[in-house]
Every structure is written in structure tokens, then in C-alpha cells.
Amino acid sequence: MKKEQHHPPQLAKRIFRWYSGHVAGEDLEGDLDEHFYLNLQAMSPRRARWRYWRQMLSLFGSYVIRRRKENASLHPHSDNLINFNMIRNYLLIALRVMARNRVYTVINVLGLTLGLSACIIVFIVINHEFSFDRFHADRDRIFRLKTSDEAHPGWTCTCTPPPVYPTLRDDYAGSEAMAGYHHFDAKSSVIEGGHVKQFDRSNGNIIITNTDYFNIFQYQWLAGSKEALSKPMQVVLSESRARTYFGSIEPSLVLGKVVTYNDSLPLTVGGIVKDWKENSDFVRTEFISFGTIEHSFLRKTFELDNWGIMVHSSQSFIKIKKSDNKDQIASKLAAIIGKKTKEKYVFRLEELSRLHFLQEDENESTIMSVFYLVSALAIFILLIAAINFINLSTAQSINRSREIGIRKVIGSGRRQIILQFLSETFVLALIALLLSMALVRPLLFALQNYLPKGIAFNPIATDNLVFFVCLLFGVSILAGLYPALFTSAYQPASNLSSRNAAAGRGGFSLRRVLVVFQFTVSLFFISVTLVINSQMDYIKTKDRGFNTENVLTFRTNFASPVSKVKTLVDRIRLFVGDDHVTMQGFSPMGFAMLTNSFEFISNKGTIKGNTSIKAGDERYISMYQIRLIAGRNYQSADSLKEAVVNEAFVKSIGLDHPDQIIGEHVIINGKRLSICGVVRDFHQQSFRNAISPCLIADFKQEEHAVAIRFDGMVSDNTLTILKIEAAFKEVYPDETFSPHLIEEEIQWMHGIEERIFQVSRVAMAVTIFISCIGVFGLAMFTAMRRTREIGIRKVLGASVWRIVQMLNIEFVVLVGISIIIATPLAWFTMHSALNKYTYRIELSWWYFTTGALIALLTALATVSYQSWKAANGDPVKALRTE
Amino acid sequence: MSSKRNSIGEFEEIILIITASLAGEAYGVTITRELEKKTGRSAGFNTVHTTLQRLEDKGLIRSEMGGATTERGGRRKRYFAITALGSRTIRELKELRERLWKELPAKVLGISRG
Numbered sequence: 001m002k003k004e005q006h007h008p009p010q011l012a013k014r015i016f017r018w019y020s021g022h023v024a025g026e027d028l029e030g031d032l033d034e035h036f037y038l039n040l041q042a043m044s045p046r047r048a049r050w051r052y053w054r055q056m057l058s059l060f061g062s063y064v065i066r067r068r069k070e071n072a073s074l075h076p077h078s079d080n081l082i083n084f085n086m087i088r089n090y091l092l093i094a095l096r097v098m099a100r101n102r103v104y105t106v107i108n109v110l111g112l113t114l115g116l117s118a119c120i121i122v123f124i125v126i127n128h129e130f131s132f133d134r135f136h137a138d139r140d141r142i143f144r145l146k147t148s149d150e151a152h153p154g155w156t157c158t159c160t161p162p163p164v165y166p167t168l169r170d171d172y173a174g175s176e177a178m179a180g181y182h183h184f185d186a187k188s189s190v191i192e193g194g195h196v197k198q199f200d201r202s203n204g205n206i207i208i209t210n211t212d213y214f215n216i217f218q219y220q221w222l223a224g225s226k227e228a229l230s231k232p233m234q235v236v237l238s239e240s241r242a243r244t245y246f247g248s249i250e251p252s253l254v255l256g257k258v259v260t261y262n263d264s265l266p267l268t269v270g271g272i273v274k275d276w277k278e279n280s281d282f283v284r285t286e287f288i289s290f291g292t293i294e295h296s297f298l299r300k301t302f303e304l305d306n307w308g309i310m311v312h313s314s315q316s317f318i319k320i321k322k323s324d325n326k327d328q329i330a331s332k333l334a335a336i337i338g339k340k341t342k343e344k345y346v347f348r349l350e351e352l353s354r355l356h357f358l359q360e361d362e363n364e365s366t367i368m369s370v371f372y373l374v375s376a377l378a379i380f381i382l383l384i385a386a387i388n389f390i391n392l393s394t395a396q397s398i399n400r401s402r403e404i405g406i407r408k409v410i411g412s413g414r415r416q417i418i419l420q421f422l423s424e425t426f427v428l429a430l431i432a433l434l435l436s437m438a439l440v441r442p443l444l445f446a447l448q449n450y451l452p453k454g455i456a457f458n459p460i461a462t463d464n465l466v467f468f469v470c471l472l473f474g475v476s477i478l479a480g481l482y483p484a485l486f487t488s489a490y491q492p493a494s495n496l497s498s499r500n501a502a503a504g505r506g507g508f509s510l511r512r513v514l515v516v517f518q519f520t521v522s523l524f525f526i527s528v529t530l531v532i533n534s535q536m537d538y539i540k541t542k543d544r545g546f547n548t549e550n551v552l553t554f555r556t557n558f559a560s561p562v563s564k565v566k567t568l569v570d571r572i573r574l575f576v577g578d579d580h581v582t583m584q585g586f587s588p589m590g591f592a593m594l595t596n597s598f599e600f601i602s603n604k605g606t607i608k609g610n611t612s613i614k615a616g617d618e619r620y621i622s623m624y625q626i627r628l629i630a631g632r633n634y635q636s637a638d639s640l641k642e643a644v645v646n647e648a649f650v651k652s653i654g655l656d657h658p659d660q661i662i663g664e665h666v667i668i669n670g671k672r673l674s675i676c677g678v679v680r681d682f683h684q685q686s687f688r689n690a691i692s693p694c695l696i697a698d699f700k701q702e703e704h705a706v707a708i709r710f711d712g713m714v715s716d717n718t719l720t721i722l723k724i725e726a727a728f729k730e731v732y733p734d735e736t737f738s739p740h741l742i743e744e745e746i747q748w749m750h751g752i753e754e755r756i757f758q759v760s761r762v763a764m765a766v767t768i769f770i771s772c773i774g775v776f777g778l779a780m781f782t783a784m785r786r787t788r789e790i791g792i793r794k795v796l797g798a799s800v801w802r803i804v805q806m807l808n809i810e811f812v813v814l815v816g817i818s819i820i821i822a823t824p825l826a827w828f829t830m831h832s833a834l835n836k837y838t839y840r841i842e843l844s845w846w847y848f849t850t851g852a853l854i855a856l857l858t859a860l861a862t863v864s865y866q867s868w869k870a871a872n873g874d875p876v877k878a879l880r881t882e
Numbered sequence: 883m884s885s886k887r888n889s890i891g892e893f894e895e896i897i898l899i900i901t902a903s904l905a906g907e908a909y910g911v912t913i914t915r916e917l918e919k920k921t922g923r924s925a926g927f928n929t930v931h932t933t934l935q936r937l938e939d940k941g942l943i944r945s946e947m948g949g950a951t952t953e954r955g956g957r958r959k960r961y962f963a964i965t966a967l968g969s970r971t972i973r974e975l976k977e978l979r980e981r982l983w984k985e986l987p988a989k990v991l992g993i994s995r996g
Contacts, residue, residue: 067935
């Protein structure tokens with residue numbers, strides 16, 4: 001009786017059932033149980049149970065189970081989908097179907113290839129952008145110091161005044177590591193085999209720093225050690241740079257060799273580090289020891305004791321402790337610095353791995369929104385291509401209803417038909433993927449002007465491979481699942497008896513919804529592109545209040561005295577004409593802006609405010625053709641006495657009329673200036689910003705740049721430019737002459753707009769194209785399905801025109817619905833986008849009607865070809881077809 | 883083909899003979915018990931079933947599910963029975979052995995026993 005209470009272990013039983021599935025079923029389980037109960041008579045229940053476990057486990061991977069599963073999989077209603085014979089058959093059928101319906105295949109492959117290429121390129125670009133400086137150890141605790149001057153609102157710099165880093169190193173012990181460096185822009189030379197080899201300036205790859213730098217940035221030392229940087233007149237080279245200088249020799253043999261900078265600073269190589277392989281914005285090739293500054297002419301250049309200068313080339317990094325909060329550290333640092341200087345500096349810590357997105361003046365959020373926008377575009381393009389596939393294959397599947405009927409009658413399960421259709425999509429997606437992989441490199445090449453530099457495509461990199469596989473399966477499911485479910489649901493009886501059972505004309509169908517969606521997206525892009533186009537036109541052609549046509553500008557060394565600039569300008573005036581040249585600080589419009597606080601003094605009292613400052617000699621206003629609307633221009637004088645302001649300045653101190661300000665006084669930097677004239681407002685920043693108050697005067701200390709206006713195109717004045725360069729070289733033998741057009745800089749300011757415009761234009765073209773080929777295929781199908789109807793209509797007297805009309809009307813209705821949906825969407829989007837601009841075009845109805853018209857006409861043109869062909873068919877032939 | 887079908891191992895042969903001898907009552911448990919009783923060797927659960935499956939693949943035995951009974955919680959048994967090919971195979975094996983034994987000189991037998 002007692003044994004009745006014992007049962008075989010339930011867990012073992014459950015594992016066995018899970019493992020063997022439905023094949024092993026009852027007989028093996030029954031045998032196991034029977035053995036168990038027999039064993040109970042002979043041994044303890046524990047041993048019997050133990051034996052049951054052993055017997056059950058012995059069946060894992062057993063031939064019996066394997067063989068039974070194999071046999072079961074041959075059964076038509078089997079769950080086992082991984083059957084290689086059937087998969088081979090599916091692929092064969094897929095290829096045959098594709099070969100039979102060439103037009104549909106081409107449409108689908110073309111659309112999917114475009115969509116996939118867009119996705120791949122966007123993926124590569126974003127992946128590249130996010131790859132910068134991700135490899136540093138403890139990168140989330142390493143920060144760059146950004147300095148703002150509280151006394152001068154708006155003065156911020158991703159740099160630190162030179163004394164900041166040494167002060168913090170000595171007075172602040174709470175960090176894990178700290179580093180400071182100065183960029184050193186210099187040409188270099190080495191003596192090799194008795195010859196002097198000269199090298200041009202490298203762009204920001206030479207820094208002057210000390211051993212601390214290597215506590216933050218990790219390098220592998222191939223020769224020497226970081227201790228080299230604790231001695232003056234030493235330099236550490238990267239492996240690649242050492243190779244450029246001395247050829248491929250052993251790193252240890254490079255030690256002790258001499259590199260001379262700017263022909264006058266000979267430094268001894270004290271170490272070689274391995275180059276970083278990963279992407280970084282902080283690639284350095286030469287590290288010059290800090291002590292070198294004190295021991296050479298660099299002392300004058302770098303002004304290590306000057307608290308008042310902020311130049312981009314001096315930067316500091318800090319690595320904080322795990323427990324610390326970056327904002328608290330920032331205020332601690334500001335407190336320490338506050339004790340040393342009168343300047344009111346505050347700091348912000350910027351995370352190393354995010355610095356790539358915080359470059360210079362560009363805003364991180366802008367870049368991110370561009371990423372989102374571009375990813376959304378790529379996904380939309382892919383979606384539209386997938387819709388083509390869904391539409392065409394559901395439409396076409398009616399032609400295959402008999403095949404499906406027969407398959408079902410012979411014993412195919414629904415799963416197998418779904419799998420068959422999915423594998424057809426898969427084959428198509430695979431072909432498209434391979435094509436787009438082949439297209440990626442040419443496309444990257446073609447788009448190189450719009451993409452970040454240094455993007456490479458490696459098809460077998462792990463991230464790329466993972467992305468490709470996800471894309472392939474994602475697209476197969478996205479495009480293939482609905483058609484597969486739709487088709488496999490056909491009832492064999494109705495399929496086999498009548499051909500039109502599933503044709504379904506009229507009413508609400510998914511196919512129509514999808515076409516409406518496609519056209520809505522296309523239409524949206526058309527309208528948006530039209531609006532952006534007008535805004536770009538407006539930005540380019542609107543009167544900015546000054547003229548920079550054919551104006552070339554170049555800078556001179558900030559450190560050298562202004563009298564040298566004067567000498568240079570006087571020489572240039574000899575051959576370009578007096579009023580064509582001006583000495584200046586900044587151009588009227590550009591990235592760089594100088595802002596200062598002022599006090600306006602009148603008999604009513606003192607008004608304080610901020611103004612942007614343009615420094616220039618007395619020819620500045622006339623050279624840039626800025627219009628004076630009151631008073632007169634300031635006169636050339638040895639000391640600063642007069643200034644001209646703009647209309648916004650007049651308004652900012654509450655005066656109504658420009659004439660009222662003439663003769664009043666303003667104090668800037670402790671200097672009293674009399675206002676002698678007012679100019680009309682001119683743009684100083686991007687069109688997003690309102691025109692701010694501005695003061696133009698002859699601030700001699702700021703005038704380190706020269707601007708020259710040419711008569712006629714700059715490119716036609718090569719000879720004059722060569723002369724200018726020669727004059728430049730005479731005055732500044734060690735400097736590089738690098739002129740640029742102001743117009744180019746202004747174009748750059750709207751670089752993001754320009755890029756968005758280009759991208760939206762491409763997106764528009766691609767979406768329209770894919771939608772059109774989709775509609776083309778659908779129209780072709782409709783015409784084919786209605787061949788008999790058309791034949792009968794013609795026989796009964798319908799005109800060709802009438803039939804074309806009849807076939808087109810369906811698509812016109814669909815496009816009409818899209819117009820109704822897309823117009824408010826596009827209006828709303830553009831309305832909020834334009835709101836970011838202080839200076840913008842007004843949205844008008846014609847952008848949207850033009851967009852609608854373009855969409856309608858393209859759709860009609862696409863469809864009409866098919867309709868025309870169908871309507872012109874021979875009715876006799878039409879009636880003979882089944 | 884036929885030679886392959888005939889090539890069966892010693893254990894397979896024993897299982898085949900036992901299956902035949904249990905006529906009508908041969909299923910996993912009885913076969914295992916009989917094997918233990920007659921030969922004294924115990925075989926693992928998986929070994930017995932794998933052998934039965936192989937014999938079935940070779941066409942020497944066939945199996946069918948028995949009717950549902952109140953035994954074993956209603957789980958049916960899979961009964962095995964020898965096929966015509968199976969019985970011919972064991973018969974041939976027996977004849978082959980006897981022929982070989984007859985030709986074996988008595989002397990050799992003696993030596994081998996010694």
C-alpha cells in the first residue's frame with residue numbers, strides 16, 4: 001500500500017516532455033513509469049527516483065528521439081519548419097516567381113535597395129559620429145574646462161587662461177589627474193643625411209604640455225618615457241610622425257635626434273608613443289615639454305602669466321574622483337581661481353566623450369536633431385519601399401491563388417505557405433541588401449561634401465554585420481509578414497472554383513491606405529523642400545545691410561604689434577586702391593563676435609547695456625558699403641574718440657530717431673567716445689538671431705585682420721593676390737598667408753540649413769521615385785485585372801479617353817486624400833521650423849498647392865501610361881483572355 | 883543493401899531474439915526485464931530503445947501502439963513484433979553459426995578450452 005504514495009519525479013517528467021515534444025509521447029513515458037513502479041518493489045523510493053532521473057537524462061540527444069522527430073517532420077502538419085528540402089523548394093519557387101514577374105521584381109528590388117542604402121549610410125555616419133573618444137579609460141570622469149567671464153556676458157571659450165592650469169595643479173588637490181596644454185602651430189624641419197627636410201604646419205597636432213597629460217590620455221610608449229617632458233627643450237613624437245621625419249627606423253634609434261620648429265627652436269626627441277587607432281578629436285603627433293616655453297622665444301607668444309587672455313589654443317582637462325559631482329568641482333575651481341585674479345571666471349566641465357558634439361560654436365542639440373531627422377528620413381524611405389512590396393505582392397497574390405489552393409489541397413499547412421512567402425521576401429531583401437552594400441562606397445564618395453570627414457565603410461566590421469543581419473530580417477518581416485498572412489488565409493475551395501474570389505475592388509482596403517500613406521510622405525517632403533528652398537533663397541539674397549561680394553580677408557598674428565598690420569595695409573593700398581582695403585577686427589557678419597558692456601551718458605542719466613563691437617579703420621564702413629543714415633563716419637585719429645552705432649543701438653537706449661543720438665557719449669572699456677553717426681541695421685549673426693546693438697569704431701588694438709575688396713571676381717585677380725601674399729611675407733616672414741572669402745564664412749554660418757536642404761531634396765526625390773514606381777506597378781496590375789472589362793466597354797463604344805479616365809480616377813482620389821492629410825502636417829512643421837528664425841519668409845498657400853500639383857501630376861503621369869496602354873489594347877484579344 | 887540489412891550487432895541480435903520470443907507481449911519494459919532474466923546483463927533505458935529503433939529502421943521488427951488500458955495512467959504501450967525479414971535474418975545467422983561450428987576441428991576446441 002505504501003508504494004502507492006510514491007510517484008515518479010514530476011520535474012524530470014516535465015523536462016522530458018519539454019525536450020521530446022510531441023514525438024516521444026506516451027509509450028516512452030509509460031515505459032519510464034512502469035520501470036519506476038517495478039523498481040519501487042526492489043529498492044528504496046529514493047533510488048527508484050534517482051534511477052528515473054538517470055533513465056530520463058539518458059534520452060537527451062538520444063537516437064530514438066532524433067529519429068522520431070525526423071520522421072515526424074516529414075508529416076505535412078509538422079511544427080518542424082527547419083526542413084532543408086522544403087527550404088530549397090521555397091527558394092527555387094521564389095527565384096521562379098521573381099523571374100516570371102520581372103517588372104515587379106525590378107520595382108521591389110530598386111525600392112528596397114534605395115531604402116536600405118539610405119539606412120546603411122545613415123547608420124555608418126551616426127556610428128562614426130558616436131565613435132569619437134569612446135576608448136579612453138574612465139572617460140566619464142574626464143572633463144575639459146570651459147571658461148566664461150562673468151564680467152562679460154556671452155564671453156565663453158572652450159579654453160582656460162594660461163595661468164589657470166598651473167594654479168589649479170598647485171592649489172587644488174581634489175582631482176585624480178589634471179592636464180593642461182597649449183596648441184603650437186609651427187612648421188618643422190629635420191636634418192637627414194645632410195639635407196634639411198621641411199614640413200608644413202600641422203593643424204593643431206602639436207601641443208606643449210607636461211607629464212600630467214599622459215595621466216589623462218593613455219599612450220603606449222615605444223621608446224623613452226613621459227619623464228622626457230619634465231625637461232626643457234624636449235619633444236615626444238607619435239610613431240607615425242617619427243616615421244614622417246626619419247623614415248621607418250626603430251623607435252629607440254629616433255631618441256636623441258633633433259626636430260627644429262619655426263627654424264629657430266631645436267628640440268631633442270625624448271620619446272615615441274604609439275598612435276591611437278580609434279577615432280579621436282584629440283589626435284596629437286608632437287608633445288613639446290612645458291619647460292621649453294621658459295627657455296625660448298615662446299615666452300613672449302604664450303604669456304603664461306596673463307590672466308586676461310582666453311584663446312582656444314590653451315586648454316585644460318581634469319579627471320575627477322568617482323565620488324565627485326562635476327558641478328560642485330566646477331564651483332570649487334572657480335573659487336580657487338577667484339583668489340588669484342580680479343577676473344570673474346566661472347568654469348563648466350564638459351565630458352570627454354561628448355566633446356565631439358560640442359565643437360566650437362555648434363550646439364549639441366542641433367547636431368542631435370539633425371541625427372534624428374536624418375534617421376527618420378532613412379526609415380521613411382525604407383518604409384515606403386516596404387509598402388511597395390506589400391502592395392504589389394498582395395495584389396499579385398491573387399494571380400497565385402490557384403497555386404496556393406493546390407498546395408493546400410495536397411497537404412500544405414498554413415505555416416508552410418507563410419514560410420514560403422516570407423522566404424520570397426527574404427530572397428528579394430537579400431538581393432537588395434547585397435546591391436546596397438555594393439552601392440555604399442560609391443554613395444559615400446558622391447556625398448563626401450555633406451558627410452563628416454574620415455568615414456570609412458568596412459562591410460565585415462562587427463557592428464555593420466549585426467546591423468545588416470537585423471536589417472535583412474527586419475525588412476523581410478516588415479514587408480513580407482502581411483502578404484504572407486493575407487495569402488495563406490485563402491480558402492482552397494473558393495480559390496480553385498473562381499478566380500475573382502479575392503480580387504476585392506472598391507471600398508476600404510489596406511492597399512489603398514498604404515498608397516495614401518506613401519503619397520502623404522512624398523507630398524510632405526515636396527512642400528517642406530519648397531519652403532526650405534525659399535528660406536535658403538531669402539537668406540542668400542536678402543539685403544544684409546552690407547556688401548561682401550568679392551571681399552577677401554586674412555588674419556595676421558595676434559601676438560605681433562598692430563603697427564606691422566598698418567605697414568602691410570599701406571603697402572597693399574599702393575596696388576589695390578585706397579578705399580578697397582581696411583584694417584579690421586571682425587567682418588560685419590561671421591562666427592566670431594566681440595561683445596562688450598557700455599554706459600550711455602546723456603543729460604537724462606546713465607544707461608547700461610551690451611553691444612557688439614566691430615573694430616575697423618575709417619574705411620570699414622565705406623568698404624563694406626554699410627549705409628550711413630545719420631551723422632557722418634568717424635575720422636582717422638591717433639587716439640580713439642569717435643564711434644558709429646547702428647539703429648538697434650539707438651533703439652536699445654530708448655531713442656526714437658537716429659538724429660537724437662548724434663553728439664551723445666558712450667563709455668566703453670573706460671574710454672569716452674562721442675557718437676558721430678548712425679548706420680542702418682546690418683546682420684551680424686545667422687538669420688536665426690535678431691540684429692543686436694552694434695558699435696563701430698577704430699579700436700586699433702583689435703585690428704589684426706585685413707579685408708580687401710576686388711573689382712570683379714576674386715578668381716580673376718590671381719596676380720593681385722600673389723602680390724598681396726608677397727607683401728605679407730615681407731612683413732610676416734614666419735606666418736602663413738591663408739586668405740578666405742567672407743562670403744564663404746557667411747555660407748558656413750548657414751551650413752546646417754544648407755545641409756538640411758540638401759538632405760530634404762534628396763529625400764524628396766527618393767520618396768517620390770519609390771512611390772511612383774509603386775503606383776506604376778499597382779496601375780499595371782489594375783489594368784491587367786480589368787482587361788476583359790475594358791474590352792467589353794470598348795466593344796460597347798467607350799472611347800479610349802473615357803477608359804483612361806476611369807482607370808485614373810482611383811489614383812486621383814487617393815492622391816487627393818494624401819493632399820488633405822499632408823498639407824496641415826507640412827504647414828505645422830514648417831511653421832514651427834521657421835519660428836526659429838527672426839528673419840524669415842512668410843508661409844503662403846502656394847507652397848502647398850504647388851506641392852499638391854506636383855504630386856498629382858507625377859501620379860497621373862505614372863498611371864496614365866499604363867491606362868493608355870490598357871485602353872488601346874485590342875478588345876478581341878482582351879475578350880479572349882480568361 | 884541486403885548485406886547491410888543483415889549486418890547486425892550481437893546486442894541487436896539478442897534484442898531481436900527476445901522480441902521474437904515475447905511474441906505479442908514485447909514492449910520496452912518486458913524486453914528489458916527479459917534481457918536481465920535471460921542473460922543477466924542489465925541494459926540502460928536508452929540503450930534498449932535505441933536498439934529497438936535501429937532494428938525497426940532496418941526493417942527487422944515493426945511496432946504499433948497498443949490499445950489504451952487503465953494501466954500506466956492510460957498511456958499506451960508500443961508493442962514490437964518481428965517481421966518476416968527479421969525472422970529470416972536470425973534464422974540465417976543461426977545456420978551460419980552452426981555451419982561454422984561444424985567445420986571447427988575438435989582439436990582447436992580442445993586447445994581453446996584448455
